[in-house]
Amino acid sequence: MTAYLDHASTTPLRPEALEAYAAAASLAGNPSSLHSSGRRARAAVEESREALAAAVGARPAEVVWTSGGTEADNLALKGLYWARRDADPRRRRVLVGAAEHHAVLDCAAWLAEHEGADVRLLPVDADGRADLDALRAELADGAGEVALVSLMWANNEVGTVQPVSAAAELAHAAGVPLHTDAVQAVGHLPVDFAASGADALSLSAHKFGGPVGAGALLLRRGTPLVPLQHGGGQELGARSGTLDAPAARATAAALAAALADPGEGERTAALRERLVAGLRAAVPGLVLRGDPVLDAAHRLPGNAHVTVAGCEGDSLLYLLDAAGVECSTGSACQAGVPRPSHVLLAMGLDEGEAAGALRFSLGWSSTDADVDAALAAIGPAVERARRASGSARTSRARRRRPAAATGAPSAGTAAEAS
Incomplete structure (x- = not known):
């Protein structure tokens, strides 16, 4: 029998999520279609959006469905960076925690290589917690040049909870939005988007017992964001693409189950x-x-x-x-x-x-x-x-030691022995 102790990588699908997914997947209908099947699929998406929002302290209109945490992180960092830079070309500095997930770090590195971003890594202490004094200094040094701050809610490797609310307060005092990768936190820690002060928050369903390939970006109302992909204009234009009603149902069901037992x-x-x-x-x-x-x-x-x-x-x-x-x-x-x-x-x-x-x-x-x-x-x-x-x-x-000669040791061997 296998002892599975890798829930941080992916958590087994909860029965409630499987049941919800199967029920929704058995029905036809594109959520953007106007006929009865389409309206039924749309209702599933919107009911799930409302349930998810209520569970994490957000408004339904602030939930943007994505394919998971990586897409949500990319949408947040790139979308916020482009929107801020477009509004003010000086805003090219991106501040990210040095211990972030690679979905954030690699995205920031891409922005530096291809979009002219000036990426600064915020140091962490011996426990893996971000240094708020370093953030404060970066904001004081060039608040008019900072596009955004990204600081995860809880570290995916060592588990340390980060001071997100305090970081958001510092960022907002400098007129800078803050994104938090809460992929490891949602469903496991109390997460209140509104109370946190974050402007954007990433979550992924398979970390709390939902399906792989489903997630969301919470985006505070009024926060400018440039979309990564274009097409049908779904999700108020923030993320085009046919909405996955079964995945939305399963995500909401998994999170409800995760929070049902205090x-x-x-x-x-x-x-x-x-x-x-x-x-x-x-x-x-x-x-x-x-x-x-x-x-x-x-x-x-x-x-x-x-x-x-x-x-x-x-x-x-x-x-x-x-x-x-x-x-x-x-x-x-x-x-x-x-x-x-x-x-x-x-x-x-x-x-x-x-x-x-x-x-x-x-x-x-x-x-x-x-x-x-x-x-x-x-x-x-x-x-x-x-x-x-x-x-x-x-x-x-x-393999590094020289071969011993016959008789007396060589000078090199004697020197090593001393």
């Missing part, structure tokens, strides 16, 4: 705390990364991100997978080359420390049995990974 977050957090305590007891040299305070004000309830000294995270992942425990590493592979996590490096870890990263993430379907399986597997996995790492280091050292 004790679910506490249950998940209790499982996480037992997992963290067991990991620390089983593995010498294991360090919990992210905010050490394990409550919803500081950390995602299902997140347990650790680093293990003397191990490669990839090796641990494969060994745990072979034992029936599924989790993830803190590294990203680009072009097939393993790289240390940019989040951990931004937090001040060196590459060696960042190499041994593992992220266990729990959710609505997690059980005590999943935690038991992880705790039973982690000790043997670490032991094998450390042996393999030690053997690899010995092998590399031998």
